[in-house]
Amino acid sequence: MTVLREFWHKKHLYLFLIPTFTLLIIFSYYPPLFAIYNSFFQWNGFSARVFIGITNYVQLFQDARFVGSIGNLLILLGWSLAIGLSVPLIVAELIFNLKSSKASYFYRLMFILPMVVPGLVGTFLWRFILDPNVGLLNLILEAIGGPEWRQPWLGGTRTALISFMIMGFPWVGGTSVLIYLAGLQGISNEVIDAASIDGAVGMTRFLRIDLPLVMGQVKLMLILGVIGGLQAFTSQLVLTNGGPGYATMMPGLVMYQEAFQYNRIGYANAIGVITFLVILFFTFLNMKYVRSSAEYY
């Protein structure tokens, strides 16, 4: 009774929440449930659904295109985590060690500035650079090692996946640099002074003091990187559509093609559900094992 009375007494508070929850119920809660439901059906999106149990899931793991795409995904994910965590940390550490605050601001601004160019434009520009005939990369390679150093890049079965790894060189993610810098700046001057008196400078300080104290940021970006990386397929969609062959196929791209080219909604949804379960698993791992004393908000 008291809960009900309190509820009634504070009913005006719930009014503030109505817009959020109206939007969320329609566009955020309903679709995933609908996807899970559909994944147990054979459905083209128009005619009647046919219940087929877990057949979609079984078929997926016999689908060479999907199984192959998982390998591609793991390679690209591993690569993007390795460079996405390390390069911004090195750059943040360099900026942190600058004495001049003007210079520090200049570099922070410069590295965040590419954010204003749409990601897809960056992808298209890298296709120019990787162009097999007139691209800059082949031009440079030929100048160094002669014509046999030229590569087909996005067009070659063996080089297509590598092309996606090269894109974005030198991989300084501005937002990540700023997040790391926030962590480094949170280290108190006393700690750094005390360390330098004890002779901890340069590499020693980095390994013994800075790195442990930004582990919170590292973990945050690790989990964000895994969640983002598992779903990535836009560049593949617009540049190669998974080819040549299935050399750059991604699970998300299989889903996109199944849903929007072949109208196999149930099958496509099964891929979405699997991705969700994998992400859930990593989130769980993160909460159980790697979550440190640092609190996520």
Next chain:
Amino acid sequence: MAKQSLKYRIQKMDIGINIILFILVLLTFYPFMAMLFMSLKDNPQFIHARWVPTLPLHFENYAYAWKAVGQFVLNSIFVSSVSAIGGVFFAALSAYVFARFQFPGKTVLYMLIISLMMIPGVLTLVPQFLLVRDLKLLDTYWVLILPYLAGAQPFGIMLLRTFFEGLPHELFESARLDGANELSVMRNIAIPLSMPIIGTLMIMNVTGTWNDVLWPSVTISNVKLKTIVFGLWSFQSQYYSSWGPLNAAYTISAIPLIIMFAFTSRLFVQGLTSGALKV
């Protein structure tokens, strides 16, 4: 003597760091510089000297490109500003209630919102498409606004709640003693004090909507309603060999964001660095 040599060593270190960082800046910027060079070339210049600036500059490429993608830019400005302002507004209303009040079901409702951050876009893309198709929203501006409004809620509420909770209680108490109602306390105290974080959130939402290509690619087929990034995708396959205008269109796609950034960069750089994203 020892002091001097230490100072000298620090200066030398600073120069070294500056050189490394500057090279990284140049490498990061080169593709975008190349885009600017290429946007001002005609086809012969492009074929003979693609990777370096050439004269004369062909500004007419921009006029040509604007004719092709101008409408897309205006569409993007409209949908990304409406969804950013609306999304942050609704998130602020909810975040304020979560930050300042106790009420039955508070924890459960908050967890319900936050748990949405674990739902990947890959899972929702297809069913969301079917939903808006059945709601007859395909090929309307609504389809480019409503899902983004919803998408902005979880992260926005989380960020704003944390920020609102950090504001000093005394401010709110004194305003209430002066007889201000809750809405005016929010409008006159909480919101103005939170402008850096609200600005940061707005920029994140604008760029998110601006850059999205998957959602428009499945929900929009009417050329008049295309957003710029989705429009570029079709533009670049149609005009693949008119490189000058193509690169001019790429540049145009970034100009509104550059203008926004010019006014807000200090806010954003500081907002992020000062731990807006607390870890």
